[in-house]
Amino acid sequence: MREGIPMFIRPHTLSLITTHRCTAACDHCCFGCTPDIPMSRSIPVERMRGLIDEAATMPSMKVVVFTGGECFLFGRDLVELVRHATERGLATRCVTNGYWARTRKAARKRLGELREAGLGELNLSTGSFHARYVPAERIVHAAAVAAELGLGTLVNAEVYAESDFDIDAITEHEELAGHIRSGRLRVQRNVWMTNDWGEQEISHDDRASRFREENKTGCDTVLNVLTVTPDQDLVACCGLTQELIPELHLGSVADRPLTEVVERTPDDFLKIWIHVEGPERVLEFVKRHVPDYELPTDSVHPCQTCLHLHRDETARRVLREHYRSEEDRVTDLYLAGIASQAVRNRTLPAFSTAEN
Ligand code: SF4
Ligand code: SF4
Incomplete structure (x- = not known):
């Protein structure tokens, strides 16, 4: 929107x-993933290696995340990609539904290879919808083995009102409870967001509304996480609706280095604003200019609000016409956030002397 703002994109994570x-x-x-989608809807393995190399040249980059769809379908290639990222000095995380953990032995085999290649974290997705395809027992196998191997392990469970998922089977499982107490395993519940192609109608508790004061937060991932889609588009966040928001797509990295696409990204105040204050507060700004504007108060996820914000013509018009009144305030907050992050990331000596 404005020329001349130094946008200081400092991505710390590359999400593939x-x-x-x-x-x-x-x-x-x-993303509407299913077993019917062919493996050709993937980033070619060689391109993933190249993307890791390119990301490693960015001084702010710290982590590579392998997600999907199901990244464990890459088998031995996934192990070698983890090794490649590790050798480039990047931490690694895999996000999976745990289908491969049919037994403890199977889990030890898959995770042992990945651990040896340098894998640092494992995120397991589960819940009522997931459990129709992957029994929760496999999540227990995968989480137990991952924690045993010293991986930072996170179980993410869907939340919606009608869910009958027995989260206690994980949190109170004798072995897993020990790992939770020791901090090797975390279990968190995430709101399950609906979309146009889902079939079952689900609902959420009123407290889930993103427009409740306590839920309005900035978006940590936009400008901090760069995502590459299977079509090799570079995206400025790792949001659930990012594939539906063209404004978040920075360009194709099929034939151009990731770093070049980032460097050519024009300044965009809206991303900075979403980062600092979140899409709900941006829409509240719209309402201040159009008092009868209806806020999507049934939104339960920031990415749901964000999709509304980007698609809504009134919101887009008001932002185009009036964003400048917020520009200095929001940009200052953004720069202050970057500065404090930079200070937090510095390793300071305990004492400073003339010699050091
Ligand atoms: S396991 Fe994850 S990627 Fe696969 S269909 Fe379910 S939500 Fe989608
Ligand atoms: S809120 Fe918007 S910018 Fe942030 S992750 Fe979701 S889709 Fe991306």
């Missing part, structure tokens, strides 16, 4: 949506 193919077909999956 390795493929849209998945072993499951969860209702309302954000």
Whole structure:
């Protein structure tokens, strides 16, 4: 929107949506992944190696995330990609539905290889929709083995009102409870967002509304996480609706280095604003200019609000016409955030002397 703002994109994470193919077909999956999608809807393995190399040249980059779809479908290639990222000095995380953990032995084999290649974290997705394809027992196997191997392990469970998922089977499982107490395993519940292609109608508690004061937060991932889609588009966040918001797409990295696409990204105040204050507060700004504007108060996820914000003509018009009144305030907050992050990231000596 404004020329001349130094946009200081300092991504710390490269998220590779390795493929849209998945072993499951969860209702309302954000990318519509299913087993019917061919493996050709994937980022070619050689390109993933190149993207890791390019990301490693960015001083702010710290982590590579392998997600999907189901990244474990890459088998030995996934192990070698983790090794490649590790050798480039980047931490690694895999996000999976755990289908491969049929037994403890199977889990030890898959995770042992990945651990040896340098894998640092494992995120497991589960819940009622997931469990129709991957029994929760496999999540227990995968989480137990991952924690045993010293991986930072996170279980993410869907939340919606009608869910009958027995989260206690994980949190109170004798072995897993020990790992939770020791901090090796975390379990968190995430609002399951609906979309146009999901079938089952689901609802959420009123407290989930993103427009409740306590839920209005800035978006941590926009400008901090760069995502590459299976079509090799570079995206400025790793949001659930990012594939539906053209404004978040920075360009193709099929034939151009990721760093070049980032460097050519024009300044965009809206991304900075979403980062600092979140899409709900941006829409509240719209309402201040159009008092009868209806806020999407049934939104339960920031990416749901964000999709509304980008698609809504009134919101877009008001932002185009009036954003300048917020520009200095929001830009200052953004720059202050970057500065404090830079200070937090510095390793300071305990004492400073003339010699050091
Ligand atoms: S496991 Fe994840 S990627 Fe696969 S269908 Fe379910 S939500 Fe989508
Ligand atoms: S809120 Fe918007 S910018 Fe942030 S992650 Fe979701 S889709 Fe991306």
